[in-house]
Amino acid sequence: MAFFEEDESFVEWQDDIEVPEIDTNLYIHDADKAALLISELLQQPKKVPKYLIGKIRSEIQELFHCYSHTTLENELLFYQSFMTLCSRLEERRRIQKLGNKTVIGIGGKFSAGKSKFLNSLSGLDGILPEETAPTTAIPTYIIKGTTTSYTANNIYGAECQLDREKLQAMTHEFFETYQIGFSSFIESVFIESAQCKLPTQLALLDTPGYNKFDVKTKEAVSDRKKAFDQLRISDYLIWLVDADNGTLTNDDIRFISELNLSEPILIVLNKCDKKTEQQINDILDQAVSDIQMSDIRCYGIVAYSSRECVEYGGRPLTSKKAYDNNMIQQFLQFTASSKRRNNDIVSQFHQLEERFLKSTRSNQNALYASSQELEKLIRQSESVMHICSIAKIWSENSNMSYQMYMLENKCKEHFENIFKMLDKYLKGENNE
Numbered sequence: 001m002a003f004f005e006e007d008e009s010f011v012e013w014q015d016d017i018e019v020p021e022i023d024t025n026l027y028i029h030d031a032d033k034a035a036l037l038i039s040e041l042l043q044q045p046k047k048v049p050k051y052l053i054g055k056i057r058s059e060i061q062e063l064f065h066c067y068s069h070t071t072l073e074n075e076l077l078f079y080q081s082f083m084t085l086c087s088r089l090e091e092r093r094r095i096q097k098l099g100n101k102t103v104i105g106i107g108g109k110f111s112a113g114k115s116k117f118l119n120s121l122s123g124l125d126g127i128l129p130e131e132t133a134p135t136t137a138i139p140t141y142i143i144k145g146t147t148t149s150y151t152a153n154n155i156y157g158a159e160c161q162l163d164r165e166k167l168q169a170m171t172h173e174f175f176e177t178y179q180i181g182f183s184s185f186i187e188s189v190f191i192e193s194a195q196c197k198l199p200t201q202l203a204l205l206d207t208p209g210y211n212k213f214d215v216k217t218k219e220a221v222s223d224r225k226k227a228f229d230q231l232r233i234s235d236y237l238i239w240l241v242d243a244d245n246g247t248l249t250n251d252d253i254r255f256i257s258e259l260n261l262s263e264p265i266l267i268v269l270n271k272c273d274k275k276t277e278q279q280i281n282d283i284l285d286q287a288v289s290d291i292q293m294s295d296i297r298c299y300g301i302v303a304y305s306s307r308e309c310v311e312y313g314g315r316p317l318t319s320k321k322a323y324d325n326n327m328i329q330q331f332l333q334f335t336a337s338s339k340r341r342n343n344d345i346v347s348q349f350h351q352l353e354e355r356f357l358k359s360t361r362s363n364q365n366a367l368y369a370s371s372q373e374l375e376k377l378i379r380q381s382e383s384v385m386h387i388c389s390i391a392k393i394w395s396e397n398s399n400m401s402y403q404m405y406m407l408e409n410k411c412k413e414h415f416e417n418i419f420k421m422l423d424k425y426l427k428g429e430n431n432e
Helices: 008-016 031-042 051-063 074-088 091-094 114-122 163-167 172-178 218-232 250-259 275-290 329-335 345-380 384-426
Strands: 102-108 142-144 148-156 161-162 187-195 203-208 236-242 265-268 298-305 310-316
Touching: 008 031, 031 163, 031 172, 031 275, 051 074, 051 091, 074 091, 074 345, 091 172, 091 384, 102 114, 102 187, 102 218, 102 250, 102 329, 114 142, 114 203, 114 265, 148 163, 203 329, 218 250, 236 250, 236 329, 275 298, 275 310, 298 329, 310 329, 345 384
Parallel strands: 102 203, 102 236, 142 187, 236 265, 265 298
Antiparallel strands: 142 203, 148 161, 148 187, 298 310
């Protein structure tokens, strides 16, 4: 007989015990692992050819110097546009995956449920950390890919590869534990997955939630500015509203209006699974009224539950089609077919080049038209003195026209140099 006999009732009682699930993310609960993660995320990049940005700027300045002795329409505006694109080059090099994609920014106040909505929309439920708070959120892109990868871009220009556990550690809990906020040194995160349900032409962007406009703390202002800057260069916008708070607020309308977006936005009233049908209809009607009183172009307003992935009603505003319980997917298809690419810097340089050359040619055309008129006057004139005076003007005009022609050729050479350097810079080449 054994000294200790197994008590079957005790074993059965043990089996009924529900053991609580413990969060075992080592990068939060192990200080050494946390330090290792921070060290990885603060790594310096390989040598980046930043000198090329300076050379591109110099080439643009030489371009405008060519026209210093002539009047160029909208010259200051052109110059500012070129320099603005130059200032975005470093960011563009870090997010090359966006070059051929339409970016849909997801905006809204803090606690509107943006991360949960993105997880629901992309089909990657649980990927984005949803336990965030003001000042801890990081602009995060979700795209469809051939493999699954998580990449963080830090403020130094380095790409840091993450695994899922490292990604999941980037929450408010880490900040509360170590008083270190990732958003202070991580500019953006990329989540790429073959399981993503998005069309390959699209990228979804999760932005920090903003607080009220009258909140003036340094952190709140920083989050609002970060969200504003990211959404302003997005191609399209989905704006989330917490249905528990009712319709859009004046702060929402003001924020959206100041973005000055040219394309219609989609408004999603989130967390509607908690509302009755009558409450949903009342909120939708009020939201439509608020939007119609603003200057915001709106694709439509839809009641949605990110938890259940279900639409509960909607109001189309840019088409006469009746609501068919599928407005969010229709909006995704609408944006996927778009050619808008605000993050494709090279295309924007080409577009600016085209407008610039068109402006210079308008001067040439004006000079040519003037020469034609002068030739008519010479043929019609009977006075030798008059003919001599007009001929002198015609000669000066023709000389200016020839100079403009030569300037255009010089201008094309400058653009050719700019695009060669752009290609080298975006590829990360370094042949200084």
